[in-house]
Amino acid sequence: MALPKAMRILGAATFFVFLFLVLQVFRAEPGALKIPETGAKEGEGKKESANKLDTWDHDPQADPSGEPPEPLRRVSGNNYDPDNENSDRINATILSLVRNEELHDILQSMRDLERTWNHKFNYPWTFFNDVPFTEEFKEKTTAATKAKTSYHLVPKEHWEIPSWINMDLYHESVALLRAQKVQYMEKTSYHQMCRWNSGLFSQHPALATTQYYWRVEPNVHFFCDVDYDVFGWMQDHNKTYGFNINIYDSAESVATLWPETMKFMKDHPEYLNEGNALKWLEDGSHRPDNKKTANGYSTCHFWSNFEVGDLSFWRSEAYRDYFDHLDRSGGFFYERWGDAPVHSVALGLFEDKSKIHWFRDIGYQHIPFFNCPTSPKCTGCQGGRFTDGAAWLQREDCRPVWFKHVGMD
Ligand SMILES: Nc1nc2c(ncn2[C@@H]2O[C@H](COP(=O)(O)OP(=O)(O)O)[C@@H](O)[C@H]2O)c(=O)[nH]1
Numbered sequence: 001m002a003l004p005k006a007m008r009i010l011g012a013a014t015f016f017v018f019l020f021l022v023l024q025v026f027r028a029e030p031g032a033l034k035i036p037e038t039g040a041k042e043g044e045g046k047k048e049s050a051n052k053l054d055t056w057d058h059d060p061q062a063d064p065s066g067e068p069p070e071p072l073r074r075v076s077g078n079n080y081d082p083d084n085e086n087s088d089r090i091n092a093t094i095l096s097l098v099r100n101e102e103l104h105d106i107l108q109s110m111r112d113l114e115r116t117w118n119h120k121f122n123y124p125w126t127f128f129n130d131v132p133f134t135e136e137f138k139e140k141t142t143a144a145t146k147a148k149t150s151y152h153l154v155p156k157e158h159w160e161i162p163s164w165i166n167m168d169l170y171h172e173s174v175a176l177l178r179a180q181k182v183q184y185m186e187k188t189s190y191h192q193m194c195r196w197n198s199g200l201f202s203q204h205p206a207l208a209t210t211q212y213y214w215r216v217e218p219n220v221h222f223f224c225d226v227d228y229d230v231f232g233w234m235q236d237h238n239k240t241y242g243f244n245i246n247i248y249d250s251a252e253s254v255a256t257l258w259p260e261t262m263k264f265m266k267d268h269p270e271y272l273n274e275g276n277a278l279k280w281l282e283d284g285s286h287r288p289d290n291k292k293t294a295n296g297y298s299t300c301h302f303w304s305n306f307e308v309g310d311l312s313f314w315r316s317e318a319y320r321d322y323f324d325h326l327d328r329s330g331g332f333f334y335e336r337w338g339d340a341p342v343h344s345v346a347l348g349l350f351e352d353k354s355k356i357h358w359f360r361d362i363g364y365q366h367i368p369f370f371n372c373p374t375s376p377k378c379t380g381c382q383g384g385r386f387t388d389g390a391a392w393l394q395r396e397d398c399r400p401v402w403f404k405h406v407g408m409d
């Protein structure tokens with residue numbers, strides 16, 4: 001017997017409401033990314049999919065986020081007090097290469113990291129400089145923390161332009177890459193800084209007995225309360241490296257980094273880790289032009305002004321050999337290889353990708369980019385915001401490529 005018309009309309013309406021609700025539930029699933037596999041080959045001239053909004057439906061940071069998985073080491077009683085000789089602190093330091101003129105800016109970074117994390121855990125601060133720190137610098141930074149502070153000179157032989165660099169070629173290269181708008185190409189100290197951060201910081205005698213470090217730059221911001229021992233977490237979860245922003249580099253600045261790397265790998269296939277992230281390093285699907293200019297490297301890298309890492313990796317035989325190879329090739333000067341791409345390529349090749357961790361819960365800004373979680377622990381940044389700069393900066397975000405190949409752990 002046919003149902004009355006009103007019943008049929010009600011039935012259909014109920015069905016559509018149900019369907020709508022089911023779709024909403026699926027859309028809201030935390031971290032659900034939509035990264036289309038275009039299947040396009042490099043150089044097919046396919047229109048570049050450059051807009052973040054084209055490539056994933058929303059930033060995973062717009063989803064509520066909490067803390068990483070247990071075990072998490074917490075403050076309990078005086079276990080992390082600054083003067084506790086038997087504290088639960090592990091062998092780790094916060095470190096910063098910084099100039100005297102950046103005192104004001106490093107105090108800003110210290111205030112934020114102390115407020116959100118380190119006033120609870122009291123890890124020491126280790127400062128490095130290529131010239132002696134002023135008394136004012138030492139006094140003010142020491143006053144900014146209850147934890148220990150120490151100040152160190154970078155050895156001359158770690159900072160000076162190496163003897164094998166041909167200075168005529170260097171000047172010619174500077175002129176050439178300046179014309180290609182490579183930022184900081186003309187600043188010799190920038191090249192020296194990138195080289196030091198790539199391969200020499202881990203060799204500094206002041207860190208000889210230190211295992212983990214957290215790199216902090218002047219004028220960065222931290223937004224979220226972090227209530228666990230970040231270094232302890234790295235150790236307990238067997239992590240080598242923690243990042244929080246992943247972006248593309250200026251391809252011209254690293255044009256021969258990948259070919260040099262391939263030469264090295266030809267001689268040292270034994271260093272390639274079975275769990276490597278080669279696919280991530282070579283993924284040109286979002287920015288094929290970058291990959292082309294960088295001769296095979298996507299230029300996607302962990303933004304190294306934030307790094308939480310295990311120094312053993314930078315001291316490993318594989319990395320020492322790799323750094324020496326790169327250093328000898330001269331690319332820190334003839335091009336403008338950054339420590340970020342150099343570290344990222346090495347991690348992608350020599351480390352198991354499961355040992356690299358996205359610290360989604362550590363709210364952070366280094367102008368012009370953010371890592372901003374959606375969490376009640378955060379204030380001062382907008383959850384899910386990637387940049388407050390010009391709109392085109394959105395396309396610099398390459399986290400989707402990392403998540404595609406590795407996931408969000
Ligand atoms: N002591 C010292 N530190 C430097 C020098 N150049 C850069 N740095 C530090 O190296 C880090 C990166 O430099 P920065 O100017 O922030 O580069 P950017 O973040 O790439 O724009 C910061 O911690 C700087 O303080 C230098 O010539 N001497």
Ligand SMILES: [Mg+2]
Nearest residue numbers: 217218305366
């Ligand atoms: Mg900086």
